[in-house]
Amino acid sequence: MNAPGRALLTLLLPVVALLAIAFALSLVLLDLLVTPLVLLLRRPPRDERPRTRDASIVVLNWNGIDFLRQLMPSLRVAVERCPGDHEVIVVDNGSTDDSTAWLSREHPWAKLVPLPQNLHFIRGNAAGAKAATRDLIVYLNNDMRVEPDWLVELLRPFADDARGDLFATTSRIEMQGERKETGLSRCFVKKGELRFVQPPGSDADDGAPVLWAGGGCSAFDRQKHDAIGGFERLYVPCYVEDVSLSYQAWRRGWRAIYCHRSVVHHAHRGSSSRVFARAALERLDWRNRELFFVRSVTAPRLVLAHGFWLCWNLPKRARQLGLTIADGVLAILGTLPRLPAAVWQRQASRRCYRRTDASTLRAAAARAPSRGFSLGL
Secondary structure, X not given: OOHHHHHHHHHOHHHHHHHHHHHHHHHHHHHXXXXXXXXXXXXXXXXXXXXXXXEEEEEEEOOOHHHHHHHHHHHHXXXXXXOOOOEEEEEEOOOOOOHHHHHHHHOOOOEEEEOOOOOHHHHHHHHHHHHOOOOEEEEEEOOEEEOOOHHHHHHHHHHOOOOOOEEEEEEEEEOOOOOOOOOOXXXXXXXXXXXXXXXXXXHHHOOOEOOOOOOOEEEEEHHHHHXXXXXXXXXXXXXXXXXXXXXXXXXXXXXXXEEEEEEEEEOOOOOHHHOOOXXXXXXXXXXXXXXXXXXXXXXXXXHHHHHHHHHHHHHHHHHHHOOOHHHHHHHHHOOHHHHHHHHHHHHHHHHHOOOOHHHHHHHHOOOOOOOOXXXXX
């Protein structure tokens, strides 16, 4: 973007501030008006355990043969060490490298679902979920390498779920260099903003609640996953879809937990960085965080605070991410075409809620930052 364009977007910041406050007020008013209908149509979800601990492991790939050479041998060992009738499904997003031929030749034990073009993360994983046939579904990024007991430890908690309210389990993430992800996902609230953090985990945290189960290394109860709708197309092409899915589960009375002994090694954004430039990725993530808030957060005080403080938080967040104020304005404006869908999904889901936002944040995540956390997803 040229300098005049950035200057124009920066000048729009006061307009964005007024629109954010007006939208927050209208959202609270709409929630109030729709509440009688929500109560009339109320349908609390049922808590049921999966019939088996058999898993469909969905691996999404796009031109990632170098990643697959690392992942597939380790994945085969992990699957063979885990009791049960599991399946591995590799969804190929229209790769133009040798990925599909190599998979067919070297790993015929994995089911290959070829797509004619790159549908990106959300729609590609939806194709994998559609092909899955087991009671648990595991999403695994292709830029991972798994430890031998990864799957055993990831699925173990489902056997101990006496109440039938376990929605998801998520792995410990190890990375070379700075750990931007750890798997132990938390959240705190500051000036109307949900700040996502991932502090380092330990053995003591095994089984601890997490706000979201990461979409690249987690297992989900298939029945509950499908009841919510899986990764929502609201967030296409990618980012924050796993936060939204898990948050919806928490609000329905279910839970997601951290499995410290289930270990994956991750090349952070190894696939997405091949498609999008860094600034574009950050704007996409930012846009989807705003959409998530509209879609999922219904506490009136939090909604109003978010709208009121949005343009105070915007320059600070831009600096944190190494972006400009203009980038932040672009991210906010990028939500506009999708706001009607976000508001519709917000109202449609309210009839299934058992928890408030406050009780969800208390149950799922720390309300204050911890030392050693990393901002972002």
